Amino acid sequence: MTSAAPVARPSLRQASGPARRRAAFSGAMNALLAAAVLLALIPLGLILAVIVAKGLPAMNWEFLTGTFNFSRRESGGGYLHGLVGTLYMGGLAALMAIPAGIAAAVFLTEFPRHPVSGPVRFFSDVMTGVPSVFVGLFVYTLLVRRIGFGTFVGAVSLAIIMLPIVVRSSEEILKLVPGELKRASYALGARRWQTVLSVVIPTAAPGLVTGAMLAVARALGETAPLVLTALAANQVVFDLQGSGQSALPLLIFREARGAFEAGQQRAWAGALELMLLVLVLTVLARLIGARRPAGT
Amino acid sequence: MNADLLGAGATFPDPLYQEWIGAFVGDNPGVTITYEPIGSGGGVEQFTAKSTDFGGSDAFMTDDELAAAQDAWGCDVVHIPTVFGAVAVAYNLSGVESLTLDSETLAAIFLGEVTQWNDPAIADLNEGVSLPDEPVIVAHRSDGSGTTSIFTTYLDDESADWHDQVGKGKEVGWPVGVGGQGNDGVAAAIAQNDGGIGYVELSYAIQNDLSVASMVNADGKAIEPSLESTAAAADGIEIPDDLRFSILDVGGDGYPIAGATWILAPTCGMDATKADALKAFLTWALQGGDGTAEELLYAPIGEALQDKALANVERINEGGQ
Amino acid sequence: MTAAPASVGPLAAIRRRRVADPAFRWVLLGASLLVLVVLALMIGSTTLDAIPVFVSQGIWSFLTGTTWDPGFSRTEITGTYQAGVFIYGTLVTSLIAIVVALPVAIGIGLFLTNVAPRRLARPLVYLVELLAAVPSVVYGLWGLHFFAPVVLKPAAQAISGELGWLPIFAGPVIAFNFFFAGIVLAIMIVPIISAIVREVFAAVPEAERQAAYAMGATRWEVMRSVVLPRSRPGIIGATMLGLGRALGETIAVALLIGGGTAINASIFQQGESIAAKIVNTFQESSPEGIDALIALGVTLFALTIVINLAARLIVRRMGDVSGEAVA
Numbered sequence: 001m002t003s004a005a006p007v008a009r010p011s012l013r014q015a016s017g018p019a020r021r022r023a024a025f026s027g028a029m030n031a032l033l034a035a036a037v038l039l040a041l042i043p044l045g046l047i048l049a050v051i052v053a054k055g056l057p058a059m060n061w062e063f064l065t066g067t068f069n070f071s072r073r074e075s076g077g078g079y080l081h082g083l084v085g086t087l088y089m090g091g092l093a094a095l096m097a098i099p100a101g102i103a104a105a106v107f108l109t110e111f112p113r114h115p116v117s118g119p120v121r122f123f124s125d126v127m128t129g130v131p132s133v134f135v136g137l138f139v140y141t142l143l144v145r146r147i148g149f150g151t152f153v154g155a156v157s158l159a160i161i162m163l164p165i166v167v168r169s170s171e172e173i174l175k176l177v178p179g180e181l182k183r184a185s186y187a188l189g190a191r192r193w194q195t196v197l198s199v200v201i202p203t204a205a206p207g208l209v210t211g212a213m214l215a216v217a218r219a220l221g222e223t224a225p226l227v228l229t230a231l232a233a234n235q236v237v238f239d240l241q242g243s244g245q246s247a248l249p250l251l252i253f254r255e256a257r258g259a260f261e262a263g264q265q266r267a268w269a270g271a272l273e274l275m276l277l278v279l280v281l282t283v284l285a286r287l288i289g290a291r292r293p294a295g296t
Numbered sequence: 297m298n299a300d301l302l303g304a305g306a307t308f309p310d311p312l313y314q315e316w317i318g319a320f321v322g323d324n325p326g327v328t329i330t331y332e333p334i335g336s337g338g339g340v341e342q343f344t345a346k347s348t349d350f351g352g353s354d355a356f357m358t359d360d361e362l363a364a365a366q367d368a369w370g371c372d373v374v375h376i377p378t379v380f381g382a383v384a385v386a387y388n389l390s391g392v393e394s395l396t397l398d399s400e401t402l403a404a405i406f407l408g409e410v411t412q413w414n415d416p417a418i419a420d421l422n423e424g425v426s427l428p429d430e431p432v433i434v435a436h437r438s439d440g441s442g443t444t445s446i447f448t449t450y451l452d453d454e455s456a457d458w459h460d461q462v463g464k465g466k467e468v469g470w471p472v473g474v475g476g477q478g479n480d481g482v483a484a485a486i487a488q489n490d491g492g493i494g495y496v497e498l499s500y501a502i503q504n505d506l507s508v509a510s511m512v513n514a515d516g517k518a519i520e521p522s523l524e525s526t527a528a529a530a531d532g533i534e535i536p537d538d539l540r541f542s543i544l545d546v547g548g549d550g551y552p553i554a555g556a557t558w559i560l561a562p563t564c565g566m567d568a569t570k571a572d573a574l575k576a577f578l579t580w581a582l583q584g585g586d587g588t589a590e591e592l593l594y595a596p597i598g599e600a601l602q603d604k605a606l607a608n609v610e611r612i613n614e615g616g617q
Numbered sequence: 618m619t620a621a622p623a624s625v626g627p628l629a630a631i632r633r634r635r636v637a638d639p640a641f642r643w644v645l646l647g648a649s650l651l652v653l654v655v656l657a658l659m660i661g662s663t664t665l666d667a668i669p670v671f672v673s674q675g676i677w678s679f680l681t682g683t684t685w686d687p688g689f690s691r692t693e694i695t696g697t698y699q700a701g702v703f704i705y706g707t708l709v710t711s712l713i714a715i716v717v718a719l720p721v722a723i724g725i726g727l728f729l730t731n732v733a734p735r736r737l738a739r740p741l742v743y744l745v746e747l748l749a750a751v752p753s754v755v756y757g758l759w760g761l762h763f764f765a766p767v768v769l770k771p772a773a774q775a776i777s778g779e780l781g782w783l784p785i786f787a788g789p790v791i792a793f794n795f796f797f798a799g800i801v802l803a804i805m806i807v808p809i810i811s812a813i814v815r816e817v818f819a820a821v822p823e824a825e826r827q828a829a830y831a832m833g834a835t836r837w838e839v840m841r842s843v844v845l846p847r848s849r850p851g852i853i854g855a856t857m858l859g860l861g862r863a864l865g866e867t868i869a870v871a872l873l874i875g876g877g878t879a880i881n882a883s884i885f886q887q888g889e890s891i892a893a894k895i896v897n898t899f900q901e902s903s904p905e906g907i908d909a910l911i912a913l914g915v916t917l918f919a920l921t922i923v924i925n926l927a928a929r930l931i932v933r934r935m936g937d938v939s940g941e942a943v944a
Contacts, residue, residue, distance in 0.1 A: 026835030036724025070318025131865025221752025258480030338901030475876020
């Protein structure tokens with residue numbers, strides 16, 4: 001193509017009549033779309049602001065380290081038993097779901113044409129949409145009816161919620177590992193399991209950790225399945241099974257719907273505590289995931 | 297004493313039970329008692345399922361429920377009344393400090409027949425009170441509740457319309473209204489709705505600064521719910537041997553919507569240390585319990601009933617494990 | 618090369634590594650099957666428990682009747698179980714959520730992919746995603762004790778004041794109602810819908826957009842005539858995924874919807890959703906009552922699965938969507 005002298009682009013602002021109107025309309029629509037973003041961000045700001053404003057005053061040392069103070073009408077007492085329960089069940093659930101989920105994801109990426117892979121991928125997708133209360137019902141009928149309420153069955157319900165999330169996000173991360181790295185490993189004589197364990201996983205590690213932490217953050221905030229499996233507790237519980245277990249979301253849920261002022265204040269502090277936990281995990285997860293080794 | 301007790305049930309006595317437990321456990325450090333306020337329906341159910349050591353209910357078990365529980369535990373189940381409480385009719389109407397209602401009007405409100413606060417039915421009972429032209433927002437329990445049982449048993453007894461259309465029980469088909477979980481939830485529902493009205497155990501109304509209505513009793517007197525009027529209501533009622541009773545046709549100075557609340561316990565099948573702890577706790581509570589009951593406006597059960605109640609406490613786990 | 622005995626030396630090591638491979642594959646296969654087994658068990662065991670209730674009640678009656686009167690039997694079904702009120706509540710709150718969330722999410726998607734400069738878009742994406750990290754119970758508490766009384770109630774009273782002659786906006790405004798639950802639900806599902814539509818908008822071929830610009834289209838005209846039409850299947854898919862999430866949301870709705878026992882026409886009145894009913898009545902239910910709640914759960918599950926499946930099929934038609942956006 002022969003080079004021509006550069007043509008000055010006419011600015012729409014200098015146009016007249018219909019072109020001007022269209023430009024103005026476009027500008028107005030841009031503003032409208034920006035307003036949509038604001039409409040989403042304002043509640044976010046309000047949530048964070050209100051939780052801090054209402055939760056911080058009620059969050060004192062007694063709240064963080066105390067348990068039920070045996071009085072509905074008086075303020076005081078704390079949510080330590082909820083914090084312990086949340087961390088305990090979340091940790092157990094992570095132990096159950098993350099290795100299994102990553103292993104399943106490895107299978108999906110290493111053997112994509114295996115007859116099992118298609119259904120597993122599809123049903124993982126489907127399972128991410130299962131209502132969490134339904135998971136609780138399932139664990140209730142399968143386990144609680146046989147071995148009672150407790151920490152373990154609570155953790156199982158959280159693990160079931162986490163599993164498909166870990167599978168899907170891990171699969172996406174593993175797919176990003178360059179084929180060349182794997183082929184180079186095979187060329188050096190490594191078997192598949194050596195390649196996966198020494199090349200693929202370490203390369204994908206930041207992304208896998210991100211996915212895992214986001215799944216945990218999601219599980220820590222779950223309430224409904226725990227109502228049906230962990231039930232409740234008034235003190236710190238270390239038992240694995242056989243007695244009820246508490247969790248931050250359970251305590252918040254109970255006290256939020258009551259009329260007692262003291263209870264509502266504790267609920268706000270509990271919400272702040274839970275939000276901090278979830279936010280720290282979420283932010284950490286994204287930070288770790290942003291660190292990608294060269295080559296990916 | 298070293299024991300770990302789990303009980304669940306009525307929210308009606310929950311504020312009192314928790315403070316009792318706190319005091320008892322403070323003096324007996326080897327004992328932990330957890331009471332979960334899940335409603336009387338839940339109390340009976342979890343006790344029958346044997347997931348709890350004892351249950352709490354303000355609706356005494358029906359013959360069917362008793363049979364099922366005795367089936368489950370393999371022996372007799374005892375009802376132990378702990379306190380009397382008043383079911384207050386709490387409301388949230390700015391500018392209206394005092395309100396008087398009778399059973400017919402109350403039934404009409406909860407049937408959805410009276411829908412505005414300045415309805416003549418209400419106005420007639422409240423001369424001199426300026427009632428606003430605002431809608432009445434009814435609040436009731438959404439869970440299976442002994443408080444509901446006391447309230448509906450009263451309405452069922454007093455109002456033919458209520459008897460025909462709704463009936464009584466821990467759960468009924470409410471014609472109108474917002475549902476709250478537990479006494480706590482109903483108190484919240486009343487507090488958050490201008491023009492709200494609902495039924496809650498008295499201490500929930502007082503602790504949350506809700507106004508309560510005076511109810512016209514069988515002698516035509518308008519009585520406010522209080523410690524005295526609750527005790528007066530329970531005065532002189534006939535107590536059957538199995539200690540299952542309702543408080544109806546209250547006259548004199550008694551507040552007409554009152555009831556007892558019971559602890560349900562088995563006469564066998566408990567671990568010995570647990571049974572001892574439970575008996576010690578209930579005996580301590582029935583014999584005064586530090587006076588917390590009166591502080592929270594629950595009326596103690598009076599001497600005659602107390603003897604029978606303590607006799608039932610003795611029967612806990614009499615058959616051994 | 619001299620042949621060494623197979624049990625010793627470098628050949629043995631190679632043999633061990635070779636044998637480890639099938640073992641490795643079995644382990645991975647087992648993990649994958651775990652997902653299928655869990656799902657199959659979930660569907661199987663809950664459906665089995667629910668069947669007696671469906672049989673005793675009749676499916677049509679279960680789905681459309683409005684009387685829920687649990688029995689107390691430990692061995693058979695004696696109560697009346699009709700889920701009409703809860704199905705209605707679930708559908709109404711979810712509908713309100715979609716009606717409000719969809720335009721907002723599309724607006725966000727368009728803004729972040731076609732209007733905002735990249736350096737502004739990245740942090741904004743991050744912030745919108747943060748909405749998804751807030752736990753449901755926190756949404757419920759915040760909604761119940763701040764957003765509803767301070768923002769939504771005045772809005773509802775204004776709407777009811779002007780348009781209250783329409784049955785769906787009739788007053789009085791109850792403190793817990795479909796509208797409050799629906800709006801909070803909308804805030805909760807905006808991140809899900811916007812994440813997917815963003816991917817879908819970004820997947821519109823650059824060439825077509827540039828062609829439109831080259832013909833003199835304004836930015837908005839490009840969006841309206843190129844981006845949006847090309848994205849229709851994806852938008853539908855995203856909507857249905859958001860809807861699926863809204864249908865299953867339990868705690869925030871339980872705190873805001875009001876525990877109603879009848880079908881109320883106005884969105885400013887109380888109702889009850891399937892998930893909220895389950896979580897509210899679970900602890901006091903007799904064995905037959907629990908089976909009835911399981912039947913409710915199966916109904917909800919069937920509904921969300923159908924919608925999720927349809928959504929994924931539609932979204933897939935627009936090309937592969939990353940697992941992160943979908944989860």
